[in-house]
Amino acid sequence: xxxxxxxxxxxxAIRPDLERAMRLTMPELGVELVEMEGYACCPGYGTFPASxxxxxxxxxxxxxxxxxxxxxxxxxxxxxxxxxxxHAAHNLRHDEEKAKKTxxxxxxxxxxxxxxxxxxxxxxxxxxxxxxxKIAQSIKHRLDGIEIVxxxxxxxxxxxxxxxxxxxRNPHKLGELVEAMxxxxxxxxxxxxxCGGAGGFAxxxxxxxxxxxxxxxxxxxxxxxxxxxxxxxxxxxMFMNNIQTDFGEGWETIPVLDYNQLLALxxxxxxxxxxxxGETLKVPxxxxxxxxxxxxxxxxxx
Amino acid sequence: MIDLAEANTGLWKDIVTEDMGDIxxxxxxxTCISGCxxxxxxxxxxxxxxxRMVLFGLEDELLDDETPWAxxxxxxxxxxCPQGVKPFEVGLAIRRWQCREDETYIPPSLPELWxxxxxxxxxxxxxxxxxxxxxESPPSVVTDHESMANFRKMLKETAIVKSAPYMFPDEEE
Ligand code: SF4
Ligand code: SF4
Numbered sequence: 001x002x003x004x005x006x007x008x009x010x011x012x013a014i015r016p017d018l019e020r021a022m023r024l025t026m027p028e029l030g031v032e033l034v035e036m037e038g039y040a041c042c043p044g045y046g047t048f049p050a051s052x053x054x055x056x057x058x059x060x061x062x063x064x065x066x067x068x069x070x071x072x073x074x075x076x077x078x079x080x081x082x083x084x085x086x087h088a089a090h091n092l093r094h095d096e097e098k099a100k101k102t103x104x105x106x107x108x109x110x111x112x113x114x115x116x117x118x119x120x121x122x123x124x125x126x127x128x129x130x131x132x133x134k135i136a137q138s139i140k141h142r143l144d145g146i147e148i149v150x151x152x153x154x155x156x157x158x159x160x161x162x163x164x165x166x167x168x169r170n171p172h173k174l175g176e177l178v179e180a181m182x183x184x185x186x187x188x189x190x191x192x193x194x195c196g197g198a199g200g201f202a203x204x205x206x207x208x209x210x211x212x213x214x215x216x217x218x219x220x221x222x223x224x225x226x227x228x229x230x231x232x233x234x235x236x237x238m239f240m241n242n243i244q245t246d247f248g249e250g251w252e253t254i255p256v257l258d259y260n261q262l263l264a265l266x267x268x269x270x271x272x273x274x275x276x277x278g279e280t281l282k283v284p285x286x287x288x289x290x291x292x293x294x295x296x297x298x299x300x301x302x
Numbered sequence: 303m304i305d306l307a308e309a310n311t312g313l314w315k316d317i318v319t320e321d322m323g324d325i326x327x328x329x330x331x332x333t334c335i336s337g338c339x340x341x342x343x344x345x346x347x348x349x350x351x352x353x354r355m356v357l358f359g360l361e362d363e364l365l366d367d368e369t370p371w372a373x374x375x376x377x378x379x380x381x382x383c384p385q386g387v388k389p390f391e392v393g394l395a396i397r398r399w400q401c402r403e404d405e406t407y408i409p410p411s412l413p414e415l416w417x418x419x420x421x422x423x424x425x426x427x428x429x430x431x432x433x434x435x436x437x438e439s440p441p442s443v444v445t446d447h448e449s450m451a452n453f454r455k456m457l458k459e460t461a462i463v464k465s466a467p468y469m470f471p472d473e474e475e
Contacts, residue, residue: 012431012440013422020434035441038449040419045375047411047421050397052462059415062456080375095321109456154376168381196339199374205343212342273434 001129003075003120004067005033006085009041010078010234014277018234021264021274022077022122028138028267029130033075036066042081046199049084057098058105060088061113065106073118075125077260079155079233080198083163086119090162121156122260123232124165127173132180139266141298143183148262149226150174150185151240153233154194177259178230181266186226190219195231197239210246213239217247220254228291232259245282255288265295309359317356317399323388328353334379334389340372347372349379349389352396365403370396405466416457416470419443419450 003026011019026033040059043049048056063085067074076082092099093115106112126135152171160168171192175185193216196202202209220226231237241256257265257275264274271292278288318325332350340347347369355364370393379389400407411421418425425445428438443449454472457463463470 007424007440007442009420009422009424012424012442013420013427016427016431016434016436019431019440020436023436037441038443038446038453039441040443040453041415041421043415044411044421045373045394046371046409047415048460048462049394050371051401051408051412052460053398055457055460055462058456058460062453083375083377098321105456105459108459109452154374154378157381158377159380163377194339194374194376194378196374198376199340200372201340201343201347201374204368204372205340208342208344209339212339276434 001030002032002034002072003125004036004070004072004117006036006039006042006063006067006074006076006081008076008078008081008234009044010238015234015237015258017274017277018077018237018258018261021258021260021269024269024274025260025263025267026075029126029134031075031125031130034070034072036063036070036074039063039066042078042084044080045084054098054101054105057088057092057102060085061092061102061106062109062111064089064092064117064119065111065113067117068114073120075120075122077122077232077234077258079153079235082119082121083155086163089115089117089119121165121232123156123174123177126177126259128165132176135177135180135263139181139263140268141266141295143178143181143266143295143298146183146227146294147186147225148178148183148228148230149188149191149220149224150178151195151229151231151233151236152192153231153236155198155233174230174232174259178262181262186224188219188223190216195236195239197235197243202239202243206246210243213243214247217244217254226254227294228255228257228262230257230259230262234258241278241283253284253287255291262295265292268296271296304360304363306358310361311359313359313361313364314356317395318392319395322391322395323383323386325353325356325387325392327385328357328387329385330354331384333382333384334387337378337382339374339376340369343369343372345369347393349393353387353389353392356392356396364396365400370394370400401462402465408462408466408469412462413469416454416463419453
């Protein structure tokens with residue numbers, strides 16, 4: 001199994017511990033990661049998609065062409081990158097006129113979009129290609145007795161006819177991936193609420209976006225005994241981690257981890273490499289460190 | 303008071319294209335607002351209202367309305383709209399129209415993308431990345447001179463870059 005790893009902008013620049021976690025865990029599961037040399041921004045929704053549609057398709061099409069040249073499908077963790085690239089591939093496959101204009105631009109860069117590479121999200125590949133059984137067998141530390149809530153990334157769910165690999169009204173696959181490692185994943189009232197972290201909302205309405213997120217965190221605290229939140233989207237990861245500093249005094253931080261980080265910890269990789277950047281974001285490191293310690297001390301199966 | 307006699311009734315044709323959903327089918331139900339995070343913003347993003355503005359041809363009001371830029375692109379409205387209006391795409395189409403009408407709308411992230419191929423400095427975290435066991439930079443366009451030159455050559459031919467070339471200066475070597 002081979003995929004072109006599309007890293008986007010945020011993981012390599014702001015949370016390279018997540019990049020490290022992906023690069024360490026996937027080969028352990030038999031997934032070879034191919035480098036997408038020369039790749040650029042997906043491009044983010046606030047950039048070309050919001051200013052020039054054909055330019056946007058060209059920048060996405062260029063990234064997709066890089067994967068096509070290598071004969072691989074694209075593997076993406078970031079929800080926005082996944083959504084942008086997947087929408088672009090869909091449009092380019094179904095709209096001849098747009099594909100023609102896009103390929104005229106791509107020709108300047110000696111590239112061509114043919115539509116041979118699929119865009120796959122991390123949850124999709126882990127669930128459908130690797131499988132929960134293989135994941136369970138790959139870990140050294142089990143999460144038995146630990147409660148973890150999951151954040152389903154909106155961008156990977158909607159619109160389901162273009163994005164879909166999970167049930168859009170009742171997503172469960174990320175939860176099952178966490179359960180595969182022994183943790184309990186409780187349901188709660190605001191389980192499917194968006195984190196609110198992407199785009200201009202939080203930047204333009206800081207107070208309202210904080211209150212919006214707080215409702216979700218309050219529900220987690222009131223209705224579950226979650227010791228961590230697991231996401232599979234860099235925006236959810238950064239936003240849900242950072243926003244907790246705005247919840248005021250007395251707020252006890254809940255550690256937020258990406259699925260591949262949790263997997264890396266359970267596989268026994270060095271926490272300093274795969275899950276270490278919380279405190280540089282002004283979130284107290286202690287809750288995360290305590291959670292990590294609990295995992296690394298957890299029983300080795302077998 | 304808004305004088306509808308002065309409205310530009312052809313506005314919707316400048317904004318939405320045929321390949322998008324038919325916004326005339328919007329029946330103002332508000333489903334696109336009920337699940338929208340940015341609808342809780344200040345001011346709120348109300349896609350239903352924007353669709354009305356487009357249909358009524360309220361050009362000046364729409365050009366002054368920055369709320370489409372608050373969208374978090376969650377696409378819940380795309381999933382839920384019972385009329386196939388594609389509300390998220392309408393929001394993007396309004397933003398593109400605003401950029402065409404008024405270049406101050408062109409996002410500052412665009413020149414950044416032109417300069418480094420990214421919205422974040424992926425090439426400036428060498429030390430941190432190395433301390434985690436990673437290469438100094440990901441295998442991106444920014445560290446590959448030839449790729450970067452070709453990337454810019456392509457962008458140079460796009461409508462948006464042509465519309466405001468001063469924002470996208472050629473690198474002085
Ligand atoms: S959900 Fe669709 S039909 Fe309802 S108000 Fe929004 S755009 Fe109009
Ligand atoms: S895609 Fe944008 S407009 Fe639609 S629900 Fe999400 S934030 Fe609101």
